[in-house]
Amino acid sequence: MNDDRRSPRACTSAAEEVLARDLRHVWHPYTQHGTESEPIVIARAKAASLFDADGKEILDLVSSWWTCTHGHSHPKLNAALAEQVNRFEHVMFAGFTHQPAADLAAALANALPGDLNKVFFSDDGSTSVEVALKIAYQYWINCGEPRRRNLIAFDGGYHGDTLGAMSLGRGSQFFKSFRDLMCEVMVLPYPGTFEGDDAVDEREAGTLSALEALLTDRRDAVAALIIEPLLQGAGGMRVCRPSFLNRLVAVARDAGVLVILDEVATGFGRTGTLFAMEQADIVPDLVCLSKGLTAGYMPMAVTVAREAVFEAFLGDSFDRALPHGHSFTANPLACAVALASLALFEEEKTLQRIARINRSHRAMMAALAARNDVTRPRLIGSVLAFDVKEAGGYQSEKSRRLRDWYLAHGLNIRPVGQTVYLMPPYCITDEELARAYAGIAEGLDALASGAPSAP
Ligand SMILES: Cc1ncc(COP(=O)(O)O)c(C=O)c1O
Structure with a gap:
């Protein structure tokens, strides 16, 4: 009834x-x-x-x-889901593909800046971050620089509840019980700002020089830096300025460090542009997306890589491939609703x-x-x-x-x-x-x- x-x-x-x-x-x-x-x-x-x-x-x-x-129960999103479920609900994604996944990957590559072109599907924000970390770590092994294994994150950052993601938020009181399980992460101060803040320049300069010092010290040991661009969500809705983010990425790039943007929360319009990175005019090596990806309908996430990162995984041996996948990778129902959601950004x-x-x-x-x-x-x-x-x-x-x-x-x-x-x-x-x-x-x-x- x-x-x-x-x-x-x-x-x-x-x-x-x-x-x-x-x-x-x-x-x-x-x-x-x-x-x-x-x-x-x-x-x-x-x-x-x-x-x-x-x-x-x-x-x-x-x-x-x-x-x-x-919005909840949107007629066009409901229809997209219903239409797909009447075709088929799911198929494994190794050795198979389907229109909703291929179309969504192409649409995301088109919407993202630069050559963020290779879309790896997973299930939620945490797994999209785990995938990004594994890609960054293996990237350096594949490139013959296995000493690059450290990660840089920010105090107050939150990237999810799985082990790698928790390590990035190691300062969080949520994760006290799990500290012994965590991998090593170097944590920088986050220069959050607010209306009427007159000390933000100083805090930003402090963070940038801390990063420079760290990279001078451990230049060849750092694999990647990860940040929630412009807005730290669970850490308390802390906002940073686009100009700071732009300079931060430049410093990391100078040292050859991979840049991962966690846009799980900021993606799909929350900060005023489709992606927060647009406001800082930066293109990361990897970006994590989830939450708004399916407009809140289905659990799905993606980690999108630049071409050069993907190419480091090519070769004759499976050893160079990414050994990662989930049962529900690229679920067609989720892909169909994500595609319809992207179209709504234009239509509405x-x-x-x-x-x-x-x-x-x-x-x-x-x-x-x-x-x-x-x-x-x-x-x-x-x-x-x-x-x-x-x-x-x-x-x-x-x-x-x-x-x-x-x-x-x-x-x-x-x-x-x-x-x-x-x-x-x-x-x-x-x-x-x-x-x-x-x-x-x-x-x-x-x-x-x-x-x-x-x-
Ligand atoms: C920036 C960010 N990354 C990752 C996650 C983890 O996402 P999920 O809860 O879907 O695993 C969250 C969740 O709030 C988040 O805000």
């Missing part, structure tokens, strides 16, 4: 059954089941909104972990929609900057972020109270520690944005008065 036609009572009891089964059998991600409240059962989603079983609307202001781009003039969101956020940022309880407001593309003074770290009591208050008031906003941010789907309307801004301010007022609790 269609959920919409159920009576509210039937919906509620069906939802209660779902919840009961969930509580008995499901282990949720990034969740302390000993303290966390019950999850909300979602019955349907449309555009920028999620709806629970009772029909209560929740604005999805974090785009469901930054995956949803054009999505970058203009993002520019509209950016203008709207800018006015809100001014209001936030005037508050005593807010610090470091920042804005890039469709992402507005700020820190709440004395809100504590990840999952702190205050940050959870704030999250719960927002949810209870129909807003899916999940602070990362002290950082509150909005990263809405691009279809969000002006009225919905106004609702989000009003809610943000009310939630902060409630937190300040010490009583943000459910209504």
Whole structure:
């Protein structure tokens, strides 16, 4: 039966059954089941909104972990998926290929700058990073420089939860338990900036000279540098300037180090351009994409390499080939929806929609900057972020109270520690944005008065 036609009572009891089964059998991600409240059962989603079983609307202001781009349940994306599923659902990808994968690879190569032409498919952001690391590592072996094995990353960086990806985010409190398993990574300070920051030049210069010093010391030992371009996501929505990124890449290139851009979160419009790298006018050796790749529909990722990197893997022996692959590599359903999503960027003039969101956020940022309880407001593309003074770290009591208050008031906003941010789907309307801004301010007022609790 269609959920919409159920009576509210039937919906509620069906939802209660779902919840009961969930509580008995499901282990949720990034969740302390000993303290966390019950999850909300979602019955349907449309555009920028999620709806629970009772029909209560929740604005999805974090785009469901930054995956949803054009909006939930978009008719054209639904149709692309349905059309592909009626042809075939999946086929192994070694020794076989298919139109959705070949077309998507060509479309991505066309959309990306420079000669980023060779697309390696995988399943999620973390695996796209693992693939990039393995390519970088083996590239130097294949090039006869096996001593180049160290990696450079940035403090506050987050690249995923698999072992290699975790090593890159080794400073993160999330990964304390796994430090002994990690590979060696050199971590540089990240010169994050914000509105009204007058010390950014100094911090950027500090990072660049730290990189230069490191590369002078260990010039022939470094395989690759990896960075989330312009916006560190999980590290607290920290923004850096395109000019800094441009200079950073130039320094790495001078030392022959491979540059990996992790655009898992920034790709597909989040920073105002299709890819963040465009604003810094750089072409990396490898780029990781996921999340918005399929508009949030299907788990899929790609690692795209420049021609020269791919060519280092060619030869007569399998030893030079990349020994990596997943059962669901280049899943045709995911490829079909990713292709349709790329087309929507043109059809719906999505970058203009993002520019509209950016203008709207800018006015809100001014209001936030005037508050005593807010610090470091920042804005890039469709992402507005700020820190709440004395809100504590990840999952702190205050940050959870704030999250719960927002949810209870129909807003899916999940602070990362002290950082509150909005990263809405691009279809969000002006009225919905106004609702989000009003809610943000009310939630902060409630937190300040010490009583943000459910209504
Ligand atoms: C920049 C970045 N890289 C990698 C990942 C890992 O992606 P996934 O959660 O799909 O494994 C994330 C996830 O948030 C991310 O933000």
